[in-house]
Amino acid sequence: MVVIAGERSGVGKTTVTLALLSFLCRQGKLVQSFKVGPDYIDPMFHQYVTGRFCRNLDPVLTSIDYLKQCFSFHTQQVDYALVEGVMGLFDGASGDFFSSTAHVALLLDLPVLLVIDCSRLSGSVAAIAHGYRSLDLRLQIAGVVLNRVGSDRHLQLLQDALAPLNLPIVGVLRRQDNITIPDRHLGLVPTGEINQFDRVIDRLATIGETCFDWDKLLPLLKPQYSPVSPISLIPPKVRIAIARDQAFNFYYQDNLDILTQLGAELVFWSPLSECVPDNVQGLYFGGGFPEVFAAELAENHPGLESVKRAILAKMPTYAECGGLMYLCQQIVDFDEKSHNMVGVIPATAIMGKHLTLGYRHATALQATPLVTPGLVVWGHEFHRSSLSVEPKEPLFQARGYEVLSPSIAEGWKSPFLHASYIHTHFGGNLDLPKRFINGCTQFMSN
Structure with missing residues (x-):
């Protein structure tokens, strides 16, 4: 090795x-x-x-x-x-x-x-x-x-x-x-x-x-083997729709594995050409390049409507970076062309030249399907877009890796929606996926 x-x-x-x-x-x-x-x-x-x-x-x-x-x-x-x-x-x-x-x-x-x-x-x-x-x-x-x-x-x-x-x-x-x-x-x-x-x-x-x-x-x-106990799987109790295609493909495989280990059946689908799958109790939108495929995403009207209906029906939803952009009203691409998106977040994602990059030490200010107020998570930002409107009740108070770095208010939330530019790795805090799956389970029982 x-x-x-x-x-x-x-x-x-x-x-x-x-x-x-x-x-x-x-x-x-x-x-x-x-x-x-x-x-x-x-x-x-x-x-x-x-x-x-x-x-x-x-x-x-x-x-x-x-x-x-x-x-x-x-x-x-x-x-x-x-x-x-x-x-x-x-x-x-x-x-x-x-x-x-x-x-x-x-x-x-x-x-x-x-x-x-x-x-x-x-x-x-x-x-x-x-x-x-x-x-x-x-x-x-x-x-x-x-x-x-x-x-x-x-x-x-x-x-x-x-x-x-x-x-x-x-x-x-x-x-x-x-x-x-x-x-x-x-x-x-x-x-x-x-x-x-x-x-x-x-x-x-x-x-x-x-x-x-x-x-x-x-x-x-050549690897030097150190025996490790096998991972025990919980039988699936909820189905979570994972957006995965050319527009959404930034996922840590560990995150998907952890969801499976905690009892989720993962259902992969493409917002570019499909609607939210039937019989799912949660939505997960990773990052990626929705700005590159904004025209195709906007043309899939049934897909956009199916996502909007699911979120308005209070289905637990986790969206990070590109997923956040997709849930906005519009994406303005590098050619300054506007493309209609899902519209559950009252803002426009605008592509720009400035790169936002770095680790984030984020304290949750509100309850979402993943976090409770006061919970501290480490995450990472990597994007060239910004939102036209700041959230009135931000999800996170976040700062950079350095203790004295300036903090910013960031992220959109509801009791059923967690949308942020900050990517998280579930290996850093198992409370995040556990809370998400619990919320999906409650949605299924309603």
């Missing part, structure tokens, strides 16, 4: 990770992947390659104990395990060490492979590698991956510079090996929107096969 880390963002961690995963899966191996931090999109790529749900490792959104339990449980019965880091190796929640890739590597006692962008350096690669290995001697830097190497002569200079460090070079990717995955305002474009993505995966698998020293890599990737 190993962590793929970068010396900074943009050095090619995801390309390296996908190349390794693709090659191993081409060999018919069972590989479990993980992603450090609150990211939704990179795990989609992992899942596409491995056929297994990628798991997020985030001690801010959950806890150190939950992180360790999650990792131990999901590395059972697999051939190999791999963790993709976030940002640079030592970049944490607010520039500190906590929740950084290095922090997670230490918590799990895993070696690190450091990916270095060599496109604009030669001899200086040794200073970078030495600095990262020396900054925290508790970390085991097991080797380096040299990315964007320009020529054989360039590679020789890099090898000569690194030789005195006795630090293994476990991979070399040439500049022509670079694979560009399209991106947009919130990062990479999800796999479901990329044409002929299987060809990209096939190319990545070839890179994985030819560009890495597998004699050095395979021993690092």
